[in-house]
Amino acid sequence: NAGVMQNPRHLVRRRGQEARLRCSPMKGHSHVYWYRQLPEEGLKFMVYLQKENIIDESGMPKERFSAEFPKEGPSILRIQQVVRGDSAAYFCASSPGTVLEQYFGPGTRLTVT
């Protein structure tokens, strides 16, 4: 059973460009979570999605960030007009439905130049 997959693993964007991060959950998992890890900080929750629904986006910045988990295909975290402060590691986790079992992917390291 393949684990959570994220791509790209590394992404470099210039200020003002768009970043798209993709996450494929583990087989059989219908719950997806996105977290961000800033240098010298812990993991911070961003958004929780189920297929075609955003359940909790309380950790998402109000502007420029959006997330989706369509009926078909991976979950996408989209950051528009990136700024240097968006440079971080972005992790996706998936769960079969219980908060106790969130399995993380390898992350996407976003660098904004």
Added chain:
Amino acid sequence: QKEVEQDPGPLSVPEGAIVSLNCTYSNSAFQYFMWYRQYSRKGPELLMYTYSSGNKEDGRFTAQVDKSSKYISLFIRDSQPSDSATYLCAMSADNQGGKLIFGQGTELSVKP
């Protein structure tokens, strides 16, 4: 005050030592407690999880939850150099819909 406090370390121990890692928290509604291990530049790996209070053992790892003191621990017996990593505690409550609140992580180094 952060909801979850964790000493960032670094913590350095000799191979074979018993390691104790701890977190304190302020939200009495937390019911779900997890420990993750994160190697450098990798994703967090779920080690153990518990619901509510009590102890749980898995091989060399033991997780303890003391809700009265708002304190959780992870013990590693017979520590190995391969245990060198950052250990993250995480917590959640029934009313938080699956959102995990993480500690800052403790960096552990096990010296051969």
